[in-house]
Amino acid sequence: MNRAAHRLRALFVILSTAFMAAALVLPALGGLVLSFDSHGPSLHNYRALAADRMFWRALINNLIVPLGSLAIELVSGLALALTLSARRRPGAAVQVAAILPFAIPEIVILTLARYVFMPRGYMNAALGLAGIHALGWLTPGSLLSLLTVIVVDAWHVTPVVMLILIAGLQTIPEELYEAAQLDGAGTIATFWYVTLPMLAPAMVGAVVLRGVDALRIFSTTLVLTGAEGVPVLSTYAYQLWSDAREPREAMAAAMVLAILVTVLGLAGLALGRRWSAEAPGKEAIA
Amino acid sequence: MTSNYGSSGLERGSLALARLGVCALVIAGAAIPLYLLAKQALTPELESFAWPPRWLPHDLTLAHFTSVFAVSELRSAVIRSFAVAIVSAAVATAMGAMLAYAMARGRTSRSLGFAAVSGARLLPMIAVAIPLAVWLVALGLYDSPSGAGLALVHAALALPTAALTAYSAFAAIPFELEEAAWLDGASPMRVFFSIDLPQARGALAAAFILCFILSWDEFGFALLIQVSNRTLPPLLYYYTVFGNVGPASALALLMMVPAVVVVVALRPVLSGSLLGGGLR
Amino acid sequence: MAELAARNLTRRFASGGGISDISLTVATGEFMVLLGPSGCGKSTLLRLIAGLEQPDSGTIEFASGGPGDGGRRAIAMVFQNFALYPHMTAFENIAFPLRLRRTPRDEIEARVALAADTAGLKIELRRYPAELSGGERQRVALARALVREPAVILMDEPLSSLDARLRGALRLELKEFQRKVRRTIVYVTHDQAEAFGLADRIAVMCDGRIEQVGSPEEIYQRPATAFVAGFVGSPPMNLFRARRAAEKESLIADGISLPAPVPRGAGDEVTVGFRPIDIAVADAPNLIAIAVEVEDSEFTGSGFLVRCRAGSIVLHALFEEKPARGERRTIFVDPVHLHFFDSASGRRLE
Numbered sequence: 030m031n032r033a034a035h036r037l038r039a040l041f042v043i044l045s046t047a048f049m050a051a052a053l054v055l056p057a058l059g060g061l062v063l064s065f066d067s068h069g070p071s072l073h074n075y076r077a078l079a080a081d082r083m084f085w086r087a088l089i090n091n092l093i094v095p096l097g098s099l100a101i102e103l104v105s106g107l108a109l110a111l112t113l114s115a116r117r118r119p120g121a122a123v124q125v126a127a128i129l130p131f132a133i134p135e136i137v138i139l140t141l142a143r144y145v146f147m148p149r150g151y152m153n154a155a156l157g158l159a160g161i162h163a164l165g166w167l168t169p170g171s172l173l174s175l176l177t178v179i180v181v182d183a184w185h186v187t188p189v190v191m192l193i194l195i196a197g198l199q200t201i202p203e204e205l206y207e208a209a210q211l212d213g214a215g216t217i218a219t220f221w222y223v224t225l226p227m228l229a230p231a232m233v234g235a236v237v238l239r240g241v242d243a244l245r246i247f248s249t250t251l252v253l254t255g256a257e258g259v260p261v262l263s264t265y266a267y268q269l270w271s272d273a274r275e276p277r278e279a280m281a282a283a284m285v286l287a288i289l290v291t292v293l294g295l296a297g298l299a300l301g302r303r304w305s306a307e308a309p310g311k312e313a314i315a
Numbered sequence: 316m317t318s319n320y321g322s323s324g325l326e327r328g329s330l331a332l333a334r335l336g337v338c339a340l341v342i343a344g345a346a347i348p349l350y351l352l353a354k355q356a357l358t359p360e361l362e363s364f365a366w367p368p369r370w371l372p373h374d375l376t377l378a379h380f381t382s383v384f385a386v387s388e389l390r391s392a393v394i395r396s397f398a399v400a401i402v403s404a405a406v407a408t409a410m411g412a413m414l415a416y417a418m419a420r421g422r423t424s425r426s427l428g429f430a431a432v433s434g435a436r437l438l439p440m441i442a443v444a445i446p447l448a449v450w451l452v453a454l455g456l457y458d459s460p461s462g463a464g465l466a467l468v469h470a471a472l473a474l475p476t477a478a479l480t481a482y483s484a485f486a487a488i489p490f491e492l493e494e495a496a497w498l499d500g501a502s503p504m505r506v507f508f509s510i511d512l513p514q515a516r517g518a519l520a521a522a523f524i525l526c527f528i529l530s531w532d533e534f535g536f537a538l539l540i541q542v543s544n545r546t547l548p549p550l551l552y553y554y555t556v557f558g559n560v561g562p563a564s565a566l567a568l569l570m571m572v573p574a575v576v577v578v579v580a581l582r583p584v585l586s587g588s589l590l591g592g593g594l595r
Numbered sequence: 596m597a598e599l600a601a602r603n604l605t606r607r608f609a610s611g612g613g614i615s616d617i618s619l620t621v622a623t624g625e626f627m628v629l630l631g632p633s634g635c636g637k638s639t640l641l642r643l644i645a646g647l648e649q650p651d652s653g654t655i656e657f658a659s660g661g662p663g664d665g666g667r668r669a670i671a672m673v674f675q676n677f678a679l680y681p682h683m684t685a686f687e688n689i690a691f692p693l694r695l696r697r698t699p700r701d702e703i704e705a706r707v708a709l710a711a712d713t714a715g716l717k718i719e720l721r722r723y724p725a726e727l728s729g730g731e732r733q734r735v736a737l738a739r740a741l742v743r744e745p746a747v748i749l750m751d752e753p754l755s756s757l758d759a760r761l762r763g764a765l766r767l768e769l770k771e772f773q774r775k776v777r778r779t780i781v782y783v784t785h786d787q788a789e790a791f792g793l794a795d796r797i798a799v800m801c802d803g804r805i806e807q808v809g810s811p812e813e814i815y816q817r818p819a820t821a822f823v824a825g826f827v828g829s830p831p832m833n834l835f836r837a838r839r840a841a842e843k844e845s846l847i848a849d850g851i852s853l854p855a856p857v858p859r860g861a862g863d864e865v866t867v868g869f870r871p872i873d874i875a876v877a878d879a880p881n882l883i884a885i886a887v888e889v890e891d892s893e894f895t896g897s898g899f900l901v902r903c904r905a906g907s908i909v910l911h912a913l914f915e916e917k918p919a920r921g922e923r924r925t926i927f928v929d930p931v932h933l934h935f936f937d938s939a940s941g942r943r944l945e
Contacts, residue, residue, distance in 0.1 A: 031648075031649065033502065033503045034420070034493075034497075034503040034506075035421070036503075037503040037504060037507065038416070038417040038420055038421045038424050039417075039424075041413035041414060041416060041417040041424075042413075042414060042417045042418075042421075042424045042427055042428065044410065044413060045410040045411070045413050045414035045417075045474060045478070046414070046427070046428075046431045048410055048470075048471060048474070049431060049435060049471045049474055049475075051471075052447070052467055052468055052470070052471030052472075053435060053438055053443050053468075053471050053472070054438070056443045056444075056446040056447040056450060057438055057442050057443050057446070059446040059449075059450065060442055060443070060445060060446035063446060063449075108337050109337065109341065112334055112337045112338065112341075115334065119334075119338050122342065123338045123341055123342060125345075126341045126342045126344070126345035126346065127341050127345075129345045129349075129575070130344070130345065132571075132574055132575045133571050133574065133575065134531065134532040134548065134570050134571065134574055135532055135534060135548075136532070136534050136547075136548040136551050136552060136567075136570070137352075137551070137567040137570055137571055139555075140352075140551060140552075140555045140563060140564075140567050141348045141349075141351070141352050141567070142348075143555055144351065144352070144355065144560070145348060145351070149364075149366045149368070150368075151351055151368060154366075154367045154368045154370075157367060184344065215326055216326055216327070216330055217326060217330075241436055241437060242436075244439075245439045245440060247440060247441065247534075247535050248534045248535060251552075252552060252555065252556075255556075262439075262441075263439060263440065263441040263535075266441045266442075266445070267441060267538075267539070270445050270539075271539075276445060276449065279441075279445055280442070280445060280446065283439060283441045283442035283445060284442060286439045286441065286442060287437075287438065287439050287442045290437050290438075290439055291437050294436075294437050489676070489678070491674050491675070491676060491678040492678050492680060494645075494647050494672075494674070494678070495672065495674055495678035495680075496680070496691070497647075498645060498646075498647070498670065498671065498672050499671075499691050499692040499695060499739070499743075500692055500695040500696060500743075501691075501695050505695065509691075510680060513682040514681065514682050
């Protein structure tokens with residue numbers, strides 16, 4: 030039976046991975062070739078990028094936005110996870126509301142955010158009611174618009190971090206809390222000395238998982254500020270392709286992003302593995 | 316989980332306050348924007364453009380919703396989005412089931428499958444979409460009215476999610492059952508179809524729904540591939556950017572319906588496959 | 596007539612274990628039990644016969660046609676946890692082998708009914724395995740094995756997952772089943788009570804080899820190796836090493852002198868064994884006397900199983916009354932109850 034079953038499994042793996050490769054990997058490789066092409070093999074496209082100030086803005090934003098977004102996601106995701114898995118569990122309304130930003134299609138979130146933050150939007154109206162001057166939340170190139178993008182991105186993705194951390198919280202054995210209680214630890218001490226160290230592996234996992242996604246940010250900046258307002262590598266490449274009709278330069282920019290994601294993703298994965306191996310939580314469980 | 320034993324009164328009080336604050340923020344953060352969206356969808360556009368904006372609706376109208384089904388561009392986008400989501404979810408679930416089955420039964424397949432699934436996460440959309448658009452032009456699938464090209468891409472995109480969702484279901488089926496079926500005279504293919512697939516059908520249904528939502532929500536590839544024969548997300552993008560507040564809000568509300576219904580119903584399954592690293 | 600013959604089968608695993616150079620023939624209609632401790636290779640041998648594993652070397656021949664392509668040979672198997680398909684009803688489970696052979700519907704119904712009846716199934720066949728009791732599941736598994744009228748039925752510890760009471764009842768049922776269907780059955784177990792209750796012949800296995808094949812009586816009365824002697828029988832046989840005395844016809848172990856005839860072919864050292872049940876507490880002519888000190892005893896219901904010591908040798912004996920700890924006693928063994936084994940090879944000496 031082994032041989033025939035083996036053949037079937039091999040067929041299944043080959044079929045499915047070949048399909049993924051044909052639809053996703055092959056085009057990316059084609060793009061790699063394209064990025065080195067300018068009437069023959071050349072580095073012209075990359076040189077053109079390096080000469081463009083907008084590219085450097087996009088590259089820097091592409092690091093700042095994920096970092097900021099990750100920081101907010103982690104803090105708010107942890108707060109939500111602790112609130113939702115507390116012994117005095119909040120009602121179903123809070124649970125649904127907590128997960129709703131993720132359930133809503135991304136584009137709907139962004140449409141909403143646009144109406145809230147646009148110059149004559151609800152945010153400024155609310156500020157007006159409080160007697161505060163209207164702010165340019167989405168003004169192209171401003172620091173404030175960068176912050177708006179970060180907050181909106183974090184708001185959308187926080188439920189995912191929350192779900193990961195709730196799962197992490199569930200793996201912490203109840204005895205540890207009871208032991209901490211008997212040792213006289215208060216709620217805050219218990220959180221600091223038991224919950225947080227035990228949660229470290231889940232947090233590292235969340236950072237790696239969300240970090241890779243955050244680096245690929247595209248729609249948030251495109252919808253909120255347009256391709257030039259808060260440029261990131263994806264929107265920069267998109268603009269080169271759709272407006273400037275420069276597919277080769279666009280691919281060069283896309284490849285820079287691909288390398289960034291791969292290098293940071295693999296580094297995060299390796300670091301995460303080391304950290305979670307060293308985390309005190311592991312030993313306490315084992 | 317957190318207990319009050321051993322806590323001081325001050326600590327307890329501030330914690331309760333913090334918890335109340337988090338809950339209030341969560342509810343407000345979800346409810347207020349949704350209310351505003353619904354208000355825009357149900358009031359005439361003039362009201363939405365007013366400055367300072369009105370917080371309460373004045374005149375109510377269903378015009379924006381009826382226009383979704385009256386304007387042919389909108390109507391065909393709804394149909395196209397639905398078709399693309401159904402087809403891509405079906406293909407992704409079928410192929411994902413194959414991959415998950417092989418991963419659950421073979422050690423080599425398992426490491427290969429996990430590598431492929433996590434590798435797919437590292438590819439930025441834009442690095443794939445631009446050259447793919449060029450190739451789809453050559454294949455005649457670029458911007459096709461049926462959305463066939465986009466459906467293929469979405470299927471490949473959703474395949475890892477489907478595979479990870481189905482994987483644990485296949486891994487939970489005892490290998491003894493396969494041996495018994497083989498001794499009963501079943502070929503490996505027959506074993507897969509008669510023994511394993513029926514037992515994994517719950518997980519496969521969940522995988523199908525997740526893949527459907529993934530396609531329904533997908534914006535980037537849709538924007539680049541369906542440039543004139545649009546699906547809902549890019550259409551909503553253009554309506555928003557070009558200031559059609561009423562139809563955009565109505566469309567946004569309609570788009571939320573399947574995702575919200577399903578995600579709320581599927582919360583337990585969802586958290587599992589998200590942890591496994593499903594694509595968003 | 597031999598129903599199946601395995602010749603020089605070898606199958607080793609990278610992780611250790613497996614079987615080496617095993618030959619075994621099973622007669623038509625015979626109930627053959629493969630008995631041995633866990634890890635002895637008995638399940639591997641069964642899986643090789645089933646075709647679930649391929650041997651590294653050696654062959655298996657079947658009287659009912661050669662081993663055809665997968666699963667179409669006339670072999671059925673009952674698995675340890677019965678391996679019932681959870682998504683199929685009892686009827687669909689039993690009918691599955693027939694469906695695969697494209698048997699006409701009315702014939703399927705007739706044959707399923709017959710097999711279910713033979714296996715003693717008296718339940719509604721529309722129920723799912725999860726709704727059945729352990730005993731009913733076994734009957735469904737038996738019916739599924741029976742329905743395609745196999746020449747050989749293989750059983751892999753089918754009773755081991757059940758609780759003790761059910762196990763006893765189902766053992767009787769299996770015996771009744773075998774009497775009715777008269778199939779060749781190869782049955783794997785580590786439980787000697789099961790083996791003795793069911794088997795026509797038992798193959799005792801250890802470390803990937805067959806130690807002895809024989810009827811339960813032969814295995815018990817004339818164990819072929821020291822391993823079989825120690826493994827079969829409860830409480831287990833007392834075994835200890837003895838040296839040939841300086842004078843001719845006697846053996847000496849530490850603390851025990853055996854004025855017994857030294858078996859032919861014995862080297863300088865032999866392993867001597869006798870069963871606790873063969874020990875007498877009263878002297879009689881020709882008995883061997885052994886002075887022992889009582890160490891401990893446990894109540895067995897019919898008497899006391901006593902652990903005692905003769906020099907450095909620990910012996911177990913059955914007493915009718917409870918001895919005191921530390922008490923010095925003399926126990927007696929009839930020389931005809933002694934078993935001798937070569938210490939080096941473990942082989943029986945006569």
